[in-house]
Amino acid sequence: MTLPPELIASLRGVPGFDEEAFLAVHERGEPPVSIRLNPAKAGFLPDVPQRPVPWCDTGRYLSSRPSFITDPAWHAGRYYVQEASSMFVEQAFRQQAPGALRVLDACAAPGGKSTHLQSLIGPGGLLVSNEVIRTRVGILSENLQRWGGSNGVVTSADPREFAGLPGFFDVVLVDAPCSGSGLFRREPEAIREWSPEQVELCGARQQRILSDLSGALTEGGLLIYSTCAFSPREDEVVVDWLVEQLGFEALPLALDPVWGVVESGKYGYRFYPNRLEGEGLFLACLRKRNGVSSSYRGTFRPGVSLLGKREKELVAPWVASPDDYTYLLTGETVRVLPSGLTADIAHLSSVLPVREAGVAIGQIMRKDVVPDPALALSSILSTGIPRVALDLEQALAFLRKEELSLDDAPKGWALVTHGGYGLGWVKVLEGRINNYYPKQWRVLKK
Structure with missing residues (x-):
């Protein structure tokens, strides 16, 4: 692997850069395999030798790369395949923003950091996951649905649109689009696209x-800025600009020396693949020293209405602790939002293009509820819903959207599970079983 000479030249003199070791590790081209476990779906550990990622409580290095696409546990949202360095967001959040209530992941697709943040803030906080590129919103929504939380909102807004939410967020994470030099080991084809001009x-x-986003952060709020680039122009130079031009205060993070993370500039943190098990990353935390507190009216946009009493009585048995949620009708889909977040989400929907919010329960057809795939993966599903446990072969058949033969399955709707966690829905009829796994999610690999 031949790295751009201009990149190497730009890194000479940067803290922590060891040219010989840096070139050698890229020549070997052996990026580690890592996953992050879902604490809300506890008890799962892959059947592969593993070690902890030191800066993330739920991060694990795997000794080899299994076939994730044919693992029902991945489809059930029990873990996320994520590069280990990017899990350092946990340290930034835990050290500088414990108890944050409103969090924005501004450049969120495909969802690694959003699912991580959702675990960190817990069910009482609000997570807004934004992706401006509309073709990437689908994979972001899918990954968040698999993770199973009920306190998330997916938007597809240009950063300029967040000016309509002055002082709304306690934390804003900007994992910014970058030149990608930190991922050359994993994506060597990106080397051809790299240039000083880029x-x-x-x-x-x-x-x-x-x-564009700074106004949406409340006074005293936390900005987490990260890139997967090594170039100082995208890293320390941007942090200096935030401090000098926008009035932010750079914040220190406590590091364990054994991690191999290098402090650089005004409390920027560099990850070099020759110093630790992970890809290239830069991260900085900054406090906003001025701004406003939010005020809002909490009104849903046209086309969203509260669910009627009769319809709510049909839907409520599907939801654990049904009185803790607000029930909405959006088009033909019934959704539930945590009651304590309803006003915030209503305000968001009046300002931003909201693509998903809360949990989709399903659609009401006459006196029947047709459950949504997201509900099968959600933590709010009632334990009273019939379940059918599948073995590995049956689970893979279900995920391929093949016909199933299930002995003694109860008639009607049933949640199919593997390892105790939901995968999706079947409807058991006389003489046949209908597989309702989404066509766009089905596994094609045999």
Whole structure:
């Protein structure tokens, strides 16, 4: 693997850069395999030798790369396949923003950091996962649905649109679009696209995104800025600009020396693949020293209405602790939102293009509820819903959307599970079983 000479030249003199070791580790081209476990779906450990990721409580290195696509536990949202360095967001959040209530992941697809943040803030906080590129919103929504939380909102807004939410968020994470030099081991084809001109364009775009989003952060709120790039123009230079031009205060993070993370500039943190088990990453935490507190009216946009009493009586048996939620009708789909977050989500929907919110329960057809795939993966599903446990062969057949033969399955709707956690829905009829796994999710690999 031949790295761009201009990149190497730009890194000479940067804290922690060891040119010989850096080139050697890229020549070997052996990125580690890592996953992050879902604490809300506890008890799962892959059947592969593993070690902990030291800066993330639920992170694990795997000794080899299994076939994730044919693992029902992955489809059930019991873990997320994520690069280990990016899990350092946990340290930023735990050390500088414990108890945060409103969190924005501004560049969220495909969802690694969003699912992580959802675990960190717990069910009482609000997570807004935004992705401006509309073709990537689908995979973001899918991954969040698998994770199973009920306190998330997916939006597809340009950063400029967040000006309509002054002082709304306690934490804003910007994992900014970048030149990608930190991922050359994993994506060697990206080397051909790298250039000094691209780095400059990325740096300017990063500053524009941060400027657009800064007003949505409350006074005293936390900005977490990260890239998967090594270039100082996209890293320390941007942090200096945030401090000098936008009035942010850079914050220190406590590091364990054995981690191998390098402090650089005004409390920026660099991850070099020759110093630790992970890809290239830069991360900084900054406190906003000025701003406003939010005020809002809490009104849903047209087309969203509260569910009627009769319809709610049909839906409520599907939901654990049904009195803790607000029931909405959006088009033909019934959704539930945690009652304590309803006003916040209503305000968001009046300002931003909201694609998903809370948990989709399903659609009401006459006197029957047709359950949504998201409900099968959610933590709010009632334990009173009939369940059918599948072995591995049956689970893979279900995920391929094949016909199933299930002895003694109860008639009507049933949740199919593997390892105790939901995969999706079947409807058991006289003489046949209908597989309701979404076509767009089905596994094609045999």
